[in-house]
Amino acid sequence: MQLHQKLIALAKGGPGSERAVSMETAKGVKEALESLGATVVEVDVTDGGFEVPEGVMAVFNVVHGTYGEDGGLQAELERRGLPYTGAGSVSSALAFDKGMSKARFVESGVPTTEYQLLALEGAGVEDIRIAVPLVIKPLREGSSVGVHIIKDAAEIPGALADLGRFGTEALVEPFISGKELTVGILGDEVLPVVHIQPRDGFYDITNKYPWLTGKGGSDYFCPAELSEETTRRVQEAALAAHRALGVEVYSRVDVLLDAEERPYVLEVNTIPGMTATSLLPKAARAAGIMYPELCARILELSLGVTR
Numbered sequence: 001m002q003l004h005q006k007l008i009a010l011a012k013g014g015p016g017s018e019r020a021v022s023m024e025t026a027k028g029v030k031e032a033l034e035s036l037g038a039t040v041v042e043v044d045v046t047d048g049g050f051e052v053p054e055g056v057m058a059v060f061n062v063v064h065g066t067y068g069e070d071g072g073l074q075a076e077l078e079r080r081g082l083p084y085t086g087a088g089s090v091s092s093a094l095a096f097d098k099g100m101s102k103a104r105f106v107e108s109g110v111p112t113t114e115y116q117l118l119a120l121e122g123a124g125v126e127d128i129r130i131a132v133p134l135v136i137k138p139l140r141e142g143s144s145v146g147v148h149i150i151k152d153a154a155e156i157p158g159a160l161a162d163l164g165r166f167g168t169e170a171l172v173e174p175f176i177s178g179k180e181l182t183v184g185i186l187g188d189e190v191l192p193v194v195h196i197q198p199r200d201g202f203y204d205i206t207n208k209y210p211w212l213t214g215k216g217g218s219d220y221f222c223p224a225e226l227s228e229e230t231t232r233r234v235q236e237a238a239l240a241a242h243r244a245l246g247v248e249v250y251s252r253v254d255v256l257l258d259a260e261e262r263p264y265v266l267e268v269n270t271i272p273g274m275t276a277t278s279l280l281p282k283a284a285r286a287a288g289i290m291y292p293e294l295c296a297r298i299l300e301l302s303l304g305v306t307r
Contacts, residue, residue: 001300004037006057008299011073011084013044016066017145025062025274028281032292033060048076058299059084061271065142069271070096078307085302087270091246095268098139098171101245105265108244111237112265113256116172120164125156133175138166142269149175178258181224183238184272184283186250186294187301190235191283195224220279222286226257234263241265249301252280 010033012026013019030040041053045063052059059077061084067073071093077084087095094100105112116129118136128134136159138146146166148159163170180198184191197219226234238253245268252272256264272280274295284294 001296002037003033003057003296003299006038007053007055008033008038008040009052009056009059010040010042011045011050011059011061011063011068012042013046014063014066014068015046016064016068016141018065018142021273021275022062022064022068024276025064025278028274028276028291029060029062029295032295035292036296045073048072052080052082056082058082058303060295060299061085062274064271064273065145066140069142069269070140083303083307085298086249087247087251088305088307091248092270095245095247095251095270096140096142098137098267099169101267102171104244105241108240110240110244110265111263112241113173113176118170118172120160120168120170123160125153128156128172130172130174135173135175136160136163136170137173138163139169139171141166151175176256176258176264178256179224181234181255181257181263182279182283183235183253183255184250184280185239185242185247185253186284186289186297189287190239191280192223192286193226193231193234194279194283195221195226196279197221220282222279222282226261230257230261230263233261237263237265241268248305250280250298252283 010026010030012022014022033040043050043052059082061068061073063073069092071089074089074092078089099117102112102115132153133151136148146163150156150159180196182194199217234255238255241253242251247268247270252269254266256266274281281291281294
């Protein structure tokens with residue numbers, strides 16, 4: 001795609017818990033687009049009052065989480081008639097809400113765990129129908145913010161109290177011990193599977209972004225060391241999840257693989273990280289797509305979508 005002298009607005013930041021990650025993603029995307037000859041104007045987004053310069057080719061959205069990934073920013077850009085990258089407002093909202101996306105996975109036959117939507121007000125141990133060990137997480141947060149892995153029922157009251165910071169409902173799922181995998185989708189192409197191995201605990205924000213927290217970290221293996229048959233099943237599950245939610249352009253699908261090598265889709269990320277340690281660029285590189293080309297492909301595919 002020819003980007004020489006094209007003006008691109010880079011939407012970054014956001015009001016949510018992933019703001020710092022978005023700002024780091026923006027650095028990489030800006031450098032990549034400029035290396036292709038584009039003129040990039042950075043737009044720090046905190047709410048709907050942001051300004052986009054006239055004459056832009058598109059808005060490249062790297063606002064992770066709240067407002068940038070939940071359909072809010074997309075709806076505002078659609079209202080203004082501005083082209084932008086990634087999933088549309090409807091599919092973004094669906095993917096960002098873990099309860100709604102779980103329901104769609106079940107409807108569509110996507111392999112996923114059983115789950116319970118839990119109203120937090122007045123909830124106690126007796127209201128949880130899923131046996132320990134289990135996972136409780138906010139319905140509408142990214143980067144594993146607010147996730148609690150419960151190994152003992154005595155831990156539940158404290159987890160429920162903490163989850164109240166993130167909304168009035170939470171998602172409860174059984175805890176599955178196994179390999180943490182992620183699969184990038186770019187257009188109709190399913191990228192190589194990445195195996196994530198946290199150095200301690202699970203793949204939370206500490207282990208995802210050690211540069212942000214100053215501790216933790218993970219090791220990554222791409223392509224994941226899986227049999228051809230297991231790789232195929234994991235990639236098929238990821239693509240089925242992406243399509244079940246109607247996601248346009250690209251995504252990164254998180255999958256757990258249990259001891260019997262059965263895949264369970266956890267969620268679909270519609271604005272996956274694009275930092276130096278992020279997984280979509282790793283998977284693209286394993287498929288022979290370098291970072292600048294990945295950014296250009298996202299732009300090109302996005303401009304082909306009818307909003």
